Amino acid sequence: MRRLEDALQCYQVQLHAFVLMTNHVHLLMTPQDSEGISRVLQSVGRDYVRYFNNTYQRSGTLWEGRHKASLIDSERYFMLCMRYIELNPVRARMVKLPEEYHWSSFQQHGVGNDIASLTPHPLYLGLADNAQNRCSAYRALFTQHLTAEEIDKVRRCVRHNYPLADARFRAELEQRLGCEFGQLGPGRPLTIN
Numbered sequence: 001m002r003r004l005e006d007a008l009q010c011y012q013v014q015l016h017a018f019v020l021m022t023n024h025v026h027l028l029m030t031p032q033d034s035e036g037i038s039r040v041l042q043s044v045g046r047d048y049v050r051y052f053n054n055t056y057q058r059s060g061t062l063w064e065g066r067h068k069a070s071l072i073d074s075e076r077y078f079m080l081c082m083r084y085i086e087l088n089p090v091r092a093r094m095v096k097l098p099e100e101y102h103w104s105s106f107q108q109h110g111v112g113n114d115i116a117s118l119t120p121h122p123l124y125l126g127l128a129d130n131a132q133n134r135c136s137a138y139r140a141l142f143t144q145h146l147t148a149e150e151i152d153k154v155r156r157c158v159r160h161n162y163p164l165a166d167a168r169f170r171a172e173l174e175q176r177l178g179c180e181f182g183q184l185g186p187g188r189p190l191t192i193n
Contacts, residue, residue, distance in 0.1 A: 003051075005117040007043040011036045014119035017082040019089065020103040026085040028072075030121070041067050070157040071173070073165035078123050081164065082109065083146060084154045091151075098142060110139045 001020075008015055008029075013036040017028035031037045049062050072081055086109070089101035098106040107113045109124065112135045127137040157164040162181050163173055174180050 001117060003044050003047045004040070007040040008117060010043065011039040013037060013040050014121075015105075015117050016078075016119060016121040016124070017085045017105040017109070018118075019085050019101070019105070021088055021092065026088060028078075028081055028085055030119075037069060038067075068158045069161060070154075071163040071165070073163065073169040074121075074123060076166060076169075077164045078121060079141060080146070080150060081154065082124070083141060084151065086110070087142070087146060110135055110142065 004015070004018075004027075007013075012032035014030045015027060016030065017026075019026045029037055029040070031040075045063060052062060053059055072078055082105075086098045086104050086106040089095045089104065090098055095101045098104060099111050105115060105118055108115045108118050112131060124134065124138070128134040154164060156162070163170055165173070170181060
């Protein structure tokens with residue numbers, strides 16, 4: 001977390017939510033420029049691999065490949081992504097409740113423990129007018145489980161680097177960038193023999 005905090009400051013990236021799992025990490029970030037997130041992850045990855053290899057007297061890489069990312073339509077999907085991230089340990093059956101997992105931003109958002117590397121997003125701040133009421137309002141969002149459809153949509157968008165957005169947002173983004181994003185269909189494409 002210290003290495004992540006240093007990289008966030010160095011590359012001017014805001015971290016809004018995270019979970020550190022035993023075999024992967026989820027980070028919800030807002031960069032100042034298009035290279036910020038990649039630079040943060042390169043920096044943390046490089047430093048962590050060096051630390052890990054020195055500690056365990058080994059060499060080589062730890063990561064399977066490049067990070068996966070998805071642009072998010074904040075108004076519609078930001079809180080969904082926060083819940084998706086912070087419920088990861090619950091879905092993995094590591095804990096029964098998100099507050100039981102200490103390597104997650106739920107410790108700040110839902111419990112009230114300050115985490116220096118987090119920057120509260122305006123949508124989170126808009127839940128209530130003070131920290132205690134925000135924590136209560138945020139915890140209330142966790143009384144309903146994420147649907148299988150919501151979980152699948154987040155996973156597919158991240159896996160394919162597609163924006164997590166509705167059709168209008170995607171169309172506006174495609175027009176602005178002058179490119180087309182692939183379509184998220186119901187599953188694997190059919191193969192014809």
